[in-house]
Amino acid sequence: MEVRFFIKQIIIILFFLVMISMQTCAASKPTIRILPDTTLDLGTIVQGQKGFGTVRIKNAGNDTLRIKRVKASCGCTAALVKEHDLAPSDSTELSITFDSGKMKGEVEKEITITSNDSTHPTVVVHFTANVITILDVDPHAFIFLKCTRDSFYTKELTITNPSKKDTLHLLAVEPKSENLIVTPATMILRPGESTRLTGTFHATQEGFSRMSIMLTIDHPLQKQFEIIATAWVK
Numbered sequence: 001m002e003v004r005f006f007i008k009q010i011i012i013i014l015f016f017l018v019m020i021s022m023q024t025c026a027a028s029k030p031t032i033r034i035l036p037d038t039t040l041d042l043g044t045i046v047q048g049q050k051g052f053g054t055v056r057i058k059n060a061g062n063d064t065l066r067i068k069r070v071k072a073s074c075g076c077t078a079a080l081v082k083e084h085d086l087a088p089s090d091s092t093e094l095s096i097t098f099d100s101g102k103m104k105g106e107v108e109k110e111i112t113i114t115s116n117d118s119t120h121p122t123v124v125v126h127f128t129a130n131v132i133t134i135l136d137v138d139p140h141a142f143i144f145l146k147c148t149r150d151s152f153y154t155k156e157l158t159i160t161n162p163s164k165k166d167t168l169h170l171l172a173v174e175p176k177s178e179n180l181i182v183t184p185a186t187m188i189l190r191p192g193e194s195t196r197l198t199g200t201f202h203a204t205q206e207g208f209s210r211m212s213i214m215l216t217i218d219h220p221l222q223k224q225f226e227i228i229a230t231a232w233v234k
Contacts (some may be wrong), residue, residue: 007180028080031061032117035091040127042098046222047133051098055125057081057113058091070094070115076101079111100131123146134168134222135215136160140183142213142229147203149233157227161189172216175198179204180229182213203233 035056058064065086072079075220076099083092097113111125142155161168171185185196188211198214 007024009196014082022090028063029061029087030059030063030065030088030115030117032065032113032115032120032123033058033060034113034123034125038123038125040096040125042096042127044130044132044221045098045100047100047102047131049100049222051065051129052098053098054129055094055096056091057086057094059086059088059119062088063184064088065090066116067092067113067213068116069112073110073111073112073115076103077109077111077193081113094125096125096127098127098129100118103131104133104190105131120188132221133162134217134219135225136162137227141227142199142201144201144203144229144231147201147233148229149203151203152200154198156196156198157182157195158194159189159214159227161191161195163191165191166219169218170215171212171218174216175199175211176212177209177211179209180211180213181228197227199229201229201231203231206233208232 022181035058040055042053042099045051057067067081067084070079070081080095081092086092098109107129109127111127113123113125114121136159138158142157144153144155147153168189170184170189173182173184175182179202181200183198189195209231211231213227213229215225215227216223217225
């Protein structure tokens with residue numbers, strides 16, 4: 001009788017030990033959290049410029065969170081995390097750099113974070129940006145082809161203010177070559193208005209040349225706008 005009672009007590013003790021062990025294992029896990037949210041707005045960015053943003057990655061669990069991989073949805077985005085191993089309650093910064101390149105309009109991109117959180121092994125951070133152009137240029141550059149030395153050539157292009165509400169003032173037009181003269185038809189562009197830029201090139205040297213024209217403007221997000229001129233003199 002005493003032996004049976006003793007065996008029964010051992011079984012009960014073993015049962016409770018197993019339950020405690022299971023509860024401990026179940027409770028010990030990392031939990032990833034993105035603060036303040038998994039969505040981020042980078043705001044308005046001028047085409048060709050970069051946008052920057054940050055979120056925080058927090059370990060809300062009670063075991064070490066290991067960030068295995070951070071991958072952006074395209075090559076236009078760089079995503080860097082400061083720390084890859086986070087103790088419980090610790091957090092780290094995820095820095096996002098977005099290169100707008102030739103994009104235009106509302107842009108949405110993703111960053112996928114892979115960790116050892118068994119419940120959420122992958123978490124996606126979405127960010128948006130509004131990419132605007134300060135000036136639309138058509139064609140995109142002055143192109144002087146088949147030029148003969150010691151001759152003059154004239155080309156035109158159109159610049160347009162794409163804004164629906166803001167007037168744009170051209171404060172200066174400065175070609176960075178003594179062989180190029182650029183003259184605007186007007187220095188004020190109201191919303192949606194266009195004007196002509198007339199470029200006159202003096203072909204003095206044989207070969208290919210690339211010239212820059214800097215437009216100084218009064219837009220709060222961009223003070224200078226570059227237009228390119230190319231020439232081939234034979």
